[in-house]
Amino acid sequence: MSAVSESAVSESAVSESAVSESAVSESAVSESAVSESAVSESAVSESAVSESAVSESGDSDAVTSDSSETQRPSIKYRKLLPRIETTHDALILRPAPFSEPQVEEIPIPSMLPGSVLLRILATPLHSYSKLGFDFYNPKRSPHEQPFIPGSSAIARVSRVGDDATALRIGQLVFFDSVMKGRDSPETIRFCNPVYHGFDPQKMEVIDSSGFADGSYAEFMRAPLENCYPLDEAKLTGHPREWGFAYTPAQLCALATFLRPFGGLSSIDVKPGETVLISPATYPNGVAACMVALAMGAKVVACCHDDAKLVQLNQILSHTHNGSCERITTITWTGNGTKDVRNINACGPMDAFLDISPPGAQGSLHLRTGIMSLRPGGRVSLMGAYDELEIPNLFVTRCNITLKGNWMHERKDVLALIKMVEHGNLRLNEEDGCYVVGEFGLDQWKEALEAANKLTGIGESVVFSF
Known part of the structure; x- marks a missing residue:
């Protein structure tokens, strides 16, 4: 009886010891988990503080730190994309009942095969420009759709298609308004957009060509072959750098x-x-x-x-x-x-x-x-x-x-x-070329009147943008 009791007591002690060790082990595990959790939360907190500092600095590409332990690798400068314009202002002539042009905000022209999008810098008015505007009425004008009048222009290339081989974005060009049929240059000829051909059939071809609108607008879609690159450094550069210092308005004299x-x-x-x-x-x-x-x-x-x-x-x-x-x-x-x-x-x-x-x-x-x-x-x-x-x-x-x-x-x-x-033909005032008026599109009435009164030797009037 005494032996059985001692054995039971011994087993009970062993059991209690095991339970105690298990508890200790679980406690240690729990404490370890708590410790790791604290470390993790601390790291998260430090990361948040670091990110907050970066956010408040306002320049994530040039982040620096006093501590070598928290220094982050530098990030290359990222150039922001330019704002894409979707609309522009244009001087539009509409059929009756409209009796005069209107400056309107319209979508920028889309690209067509063989075309280039131009950002107009300056475009001339001529002594006969007012007559062209007066000619536009339902009884006399061949145009049945609204269109943008214009002339030749000095412009920058804003967009080119995949079929362009020489023109590049940002290039200074001269746009020639005299257009001809690509497959029939001797029979299809027109001066965009004043003169649209010799007969109604050819007028219809030109009106549906996608190039009937002219340069009296901020942007213009033009045929590739009518845009001629200019030596910008030579034409607009400072005389000390062997340039002529011409302005876009002066370069309109090319037309x-x-x-x-x-x-x-x-x-x-x-x-x-x-x-x-x-x-x-x-x-x-x-x-x-x-x-x-x-x-x-x-x-x-x-x-x-x-x-x-x-x-x-x-x-x-x-x-x-x-x-x-x-x-x-x-x-x-x-x-x-x-x-x-x-x-x-x-x-x-x-x-x-x-x-x-x-x-x-x-x-x-x-x-x-x-x-x-x-x-x-x-x-x-x-x-x-x-x-x-x-x-x-x-x-x-x-x-x-x-x-x-x-x-x-x-x-x-x-x-x-x-x-x-090359300087064989000069465009300065001392060479007989005078820009007597520069106007914005909203001043089209004043511009037409000034152009209509051009009687001086070498005088010109332009729209400038």
Whole structure:
């Protein structure tokens, strides 16, 4: 009986000892878990404090710490993406019942194959721009849809398609508004967006081409082939860096010179030749005189307005473009024989550029100019009238070449840009080029009025953005 009892007591002690050890073990485990939890919470707390410090510093890319233990690896500078514009302001002409243009906020044009999106910097208005706006009415205008008027422009490339090979985003370009059909350049021709072709069928093709809208807007979709890169460093750079310091408004003069340059190039005017230009005091005639002098030719400028001819001679004779006394002025008298004699007193004429406005219909100046040419002389016909009188017998006997020319070719644009970039043709005020007005789109009425009154030698008006 005593042995059994002692054995039971012994087993009970062993059991209690095991329980005690188990409790101790569980307690240790519990304490260890609590300790690890505390350490984890402490680490989380320190991490939160660190993140809070980073957040409050405002520059997560340049985080520094005084402690080497908490220093984080540096992160490369991340450039923020530019804000993407989705709308822009444009001057829009709408059919009736709207009676005048409106500046509206519209979506930026989407890209098409063979197109480029331009950010317009400056675009010129012309003496006939107001007439183009007045022409837009339901009875006379061929346009049936709203459209944006415009002209040529100085712009920056904002977006290009995958088919662009030379143009790049941000590049300074000259946009030429004279467009031609890509697969039929001789039959599909229009001057965006003033003149839309020769017949209704071609007008319909152009209106549906995606390029009917012009440059009187902040953005414009243009054909790739009508955008010409410019040497920005040379044209806009400081004179101390051998630049010309032209502004976009001054560079718009490229559009003014292109038309007469195309006419002179079409009859292959060479340096040293004598060119008769008439009428010489209209905007196109003045530009013709200036570009002919820059080409190295001698100029005989003719017009009915003697006072303007004197002013033209005074301005161009003292400019870089008209140096070496290579310009002579002659006033038309209306007497053909006397006028021919006066012109021939300046020497034999190699070429004659007629760039008359519609008001010259019925004038004898064309006949007189042709009969002033030497045998084998050339005539470029760029006048804006339907009928003209030609001395056919004189033309036949003297082998005179008559060349009709509508605007200019692509090669002419490239050649003129080179002349400006190389300094052969200057665009400063001292060279006879004057920007007399810069306007915003919301000032379109004032801009049209100022352009309509352009009568000074070498004056221009532009929209600037």
